[in-house]
Amino acid sequence: MKTPAILLLFLAVLICGNAFMADLATSAAIETLAAAKVPKGPTSLDDPVWQKAKPLDIPFAGKEKFAGKKANVITQAVYTDDEIFFLFKWKDATNSVTKGAWQFDGEKWTHLKGDEDRISLLFEINRINNFATKGCAVTCHGAAGAAVKDFKFATASAGEKGDLWHWKAARSDPYKSADDGWLTAAGEKTGRKDDAGGGGDARNETADKSKPQFMQDPSKKPSAPGVLLAEDTVEITDHGKFKANDTLTYRMPKKPSGSRADIKAESRYADGGWTVMLSRKLDTGNDDDVAFNTKKKYSFALALFDDSMDYDSYDSEALVLEFGR
Known part of the structure; x- marks a missing residue:
């Protein structure tokens, strides 16, 4: 018995309608972060200007070693005629800034x-x-069935392009910055690229990787006490001068410059959590950065890392940034 044409048409409309309603529901569920217009940007984490910005409590879902766990980040945004500022607050039981630091036990x-x-x-x-x-x-x-650590972080095509802001407690924060990069189609390993300019970090190790190669230059005052910056170093000529339990930075931050230095940062770890402020010009004039037009809305997403590698993270859902008047 053939199905009447009118019934087929009804089923098609029903299916399409359900799909449309599902898309509409998904769209409606996307949260919006509203950036408040202020005459002058905040100069600190506790600046009263933050009271003008409505907080958005963004939920995060854990993956890999954090699978099944949840997190949340209280997020605010304000902007001026030429800059945008974000404030993030989240709970974190441990202040993790080690990044594999070296330690001497008296022998090795x-x-x-x-x-x-x-x-x-x-x-x-x-x-x-x-x-x-x-x-x-x-x-x-x-590839299907591959471990997440073997996946590539990239866009699907070269025409797609993202702006990646990456605050790192050990490697960028000592320079009061966030690493500025961009995302494109995958190369040999990843689609993640550094913005034009200098920055990042250098590994403090000898050629055989058995010990550190550099120490704080004694003729210089440390630029970031407790952290060995690449520009403050001198080569170690006598490892015999070190005592048991001495430590040295392994991933030495390098001073950012050029487009890679666009994002400024302020941070504080206290009372079991982080407060981080990131700021940047609305339009840097660089083609490796998003140029914010305050008349438009922007899709974005966040990831949170708790003393962890790239594939062990907490991820947000898709979000929208809009500019208030």
């Missing part, structure tokens, strides 16, 4: 356990297909 050097705390944001520069509804999930690419 070994790496301490521990990584660093981080928060990252990804904005669209050029449209990334499905990013507006699915967030960073569309930037993970890998």
